[in-house]
Amino acid sequence: MSVTPLDERKLDPAVALAALDETAPREPHRLFALKHGDCFAVADAYGDIRGIGDGFFRDDTRVLSEFRLTLGGRSTSLLGASLSQDNVLFTTNLTNLPIESAGGRDIPQGGIHIERVRLIWQDRLFERITLSNYSQEHSTVLLSLQFAADFRDMFEVRGSARTKRGVTHAAETGDNSVLLRYEGLDKLVRSSVLAFSETPDQLLENRADFYIAITKRSRRTLYVEVGAQAEAPPGRERFRAAAARARFSMRAKRRHGATVHSSGRVFNDWIQRARADVALLTTELSTGPYPYAGIPWFSTAFGRDGVISALQMLWLNPGLARGVLAFLAQHQATESSPFSDAQPGKILHETRKGEMAALSELPFGRYYGGVDTTPLYIHLAAAYAERTGDMDFIDRLWGSLTAAAGWMEEASRATGFVTYQRAAVSGLANQGWKDSYDSIFHADGRIARGPIALVEVQGYVFAAYCGLATLAKRRGDDEAASRWERKAGKMCARVEAQFWQSDLGTYALAIDGEGQPCKVRTSNAGHLLYVGLPTPERARMVADQLLSASFHSGWGIRTLADDAIFFNPMSYHNGSIWPHDTAICTAGLARYGIRDSVVRLMSGTFEAAVHFNMRLPELFCGFTRAPGEAPIAYPVACLPQAWSAGSTFMFMQACLGVEIDGGRGLIKVTRPRLPIGIDNLVIRHLDVGNVPVDLSFQRVGDRVVAYLDDQHEGQVPLVVRT
Incomplete structure (x- = not known):
């Protein structure tokens, strides 16, 4: 991930970030939310957290107030963003603006595809960042992740002013992680550990820089995790396991x-x-x-x-x-x-x-x-x-x-x-x-x-x-x-x-x-x-x-x-x-x-x-x-x-017009209507007195009829008033 070819020179990350184009187009402005338990994350369509009402929150505290990705020192261009149908995964597809490689060669817009996939599982944010090179050049590009944790209370984020706050400790950086900590006035220490699957070329208190060598038609992947404490190093298996468990949990709730x-x-x-x-x-x-x-x-x-x-x-x-x-x-x-x-x-x-x-x-x-x-x-x-x-x-x-x-x-x-x-x-x-x-x-x-x-x-x-x-x-x-x-x-x-x-x-x-x-x-x-x-x-x-x-x-x-x-x-x-x-x-x-x-x-x-x-x-x-x-x-x-x-x-x-009397084990339907444009509708596994039934509605001419599936007809009384 962090290997740099000998014939290419590194860009100065400080210079690159100083050139960040803050006015780059950011349409659409819609925000995307993920949640599990008492944690949730809100970010824009780029996957970025900018600290203006958004963030990663745990127990009503913002434990990540900035999390922004740049490529070659510039913002990216948005292709599209979406949530999975089950609300477990957020995915955004991005591409580069015109940038220079670490060796000084021009990379035109649209040469590199960036996919960010994110989820939350058990108080932890997981992210997979994949870079795919569709240009005709082998390149080493600078990918930077800028981050911060202000540990502000939800009501501070909403606008409440405080005359006094606790102590924000200096960031502690390791080889592959950084620890951000805050001791509140309530004497509770709140922390965020950002961990990376690869060793950054430079890890500062608020930024991780990676020089990523990608040959043409190849892809490279970086995994990031944000949690209250350090765990095993991030990687493909941990990401896939968290995604599988989160999706299983969501399926169980939706059942x-x-x-x-x-x-x-x-x-x-x-x-x-x-x-x-x-x-x-x-x-x-x-x-x-x-x-x-x-x-x-x-x-x-x-x-x-x-x-x-x-x-x-x-x-x-x-x-x-x-x-x-x-x-x-x-x-x-x-x-x-x-x-x-x-x-x-x-x-x-x-x-x-x-x-x-x-x-x-x-x-x-x-x-x-x-x-x-x-x-x-x-x-x-x-x-x-x-x-x-x-x-x-x-x-x-x-x-x-x-x-x-x-x-x-x-x-x-x-x-x-x-x-x-x-x-x-x-x-x-x-x-x-x-x-x-x-x-x-x-x-x-x-x-x-x-x-x-x-x-x-x-x-x-x-x-x-x-x-x-x-x-x-x-x-x-x-x-x-x-x-x-x-x-x-x-x-x-x-x-x-x-x-x-x-x-x-x-x-x-x-x-x-x-x-x-x-x-x-x-x-x-x-x-x-x-x-x-x-x-x-x-x-x-x-x-x-x-x-x-x-x-x-x-x-x-x-x-x-x-x-x-x-x-x-x-x-x-x-x-x-x-x-x-x-x-x-x-x-x-x-x-x-x-x-x-x-x-x-x-x-x-x-x-x-x-x-x-x-x-x-x-x-x-x-x-x-x-x-x-x-x-x-x-x-x-x-x-x-x-x-x-x-x-x-x-x-x-x-x-x-559905009412269910569970005590008597019957269904009442009064003058049913179907929504405009809908000719039939079925409610499956409707529990009536502990008996699961399928209740169907069918448009017949200018009327709507209601009936139970053959298996349970007569077992659960259906009273229809027209």
Whole structure:
């Protein structure tokens, strides 16, 4: 690898890097993410890490903040980059810009092909760099890898300033490796070891230089590993073994639950990518699988995101819900803490492992400032029981569920609604899913002051009480069931009386601390349809609003009507489109029988996914769709994002009209529809009362018929309502 012919002279690496062309074209600007466990990496299409929001992260700390490849002292030219279908391997194909060989001979652009293949396995980044010489000359070229590790906490990377940091130690270089270390203020030493399969010709504290001799029509390969400690030297066998294990692990995760296959090839690509993204973000914890929220900013366990992702996947993979419920029960608050916004019975909002969380510089080590997570947790438990019939698990959760119900009762004692107001200035000002500082406001632009009752949260509380009543009946506690039924009824009546705005034809966004409604038209009201709170008449009026041009952009439902004072299609929460939000509203439309609009919304979302390379981002801009134009990306959206990937399957369930009663072992299908352009679709290995079945849908004229495979016909009842 490092042999240099005697007739060629070495370039000065310092001079070569000084000549690095920083303005070289870098299209496309899209980032690529890899993840395993509590490690993830984000890099650009070149495979480079530049330290601007990207990097290699372990336990909420950036352990590699720069990793850039140059050839002949120059950036490379991008040919193409992609992720493998299973999200395990990132591959980029590059070629050289015009450079000089180490002997001074000109190498024209396109003479050398560079392939970088990368994966993460067990807290370690593996990379294979292959150079192939397609020029007509034998050449020795300078390949340089520039690297750094700033060991910044995730919140520092996101922009939080710190007055003091720990100690960064001088780099320690060996023959084939370099050790980078940082001792944090929490006294924890964090390290990165970069190891190479070949001895660099020059190894500095921030750069490794290799003079690679490649004859024409030949190739040379360098292996690099980045981990917390030194292991065996990198090489072909270690790379192949890590890749094989990572792919086997991913296959095992993707096997969980039922699979979906349709007659549409491109539609199938979307389904497979969404399934792969859910699998990528799902981390195996001691309590079971848990879908981390999204990369890069939220690659950790979030309560709200985990519950909604589990609800989206529940009909296909109830094991994910079980893992989420078990984890959240284990981390339920048992005491009050203003700093972490904890109260007994409250369910976790977020957990972090970085230095700033450990030092309590921020409250997010274990933070409970989410007003909606607790009722959603109860709702998920009830939905899980309905889907599986697994009352043994519910019995084990029962103490946690009643404690969560106790928190809801206490939180609504003053006003009859579950409200929020942060207990410490370090916490989140807004604690629903729209948690931007300006997302909860009055029609005249005044920011609402707490304590605030959000409309969708009251819907979740209504659903939680309904679910508790059903579970109590199944446990034989009729008295508790009646009490929770009464609470659900009272909540429904209060919402209808105080949130409904006749002049708007929809529900208010919130009620502020002075009892005044925020008379703003938002997508939040669509979540009430999802839980079934409104009367059919009012549900239809809300649906008409959501499907109007003020909300429906053609790609999805905007979070805010386009006539609102704070409407901005480029904002985070005030006019953008969130796929999970659109999916929840769509599921609500399906619940009230508005089936044709469900198909329309799913179609628009699928077409948006096609423009985003089959991967729905966390959110995108809410501009109105125009012929021939693509949806506009939101520049710093997480990608992948669990509840965006999971929305694919919530749309599909709403479209097909599938419900599964695991306790009674039957499938219900109500007025099924197939997505536009799809003539047949099959769900394979769908567990119904521990019996795996294949459920098929076929377009016949203007109808869609549903049927079970011959093997299980009659074994699992299928009830179809047309």
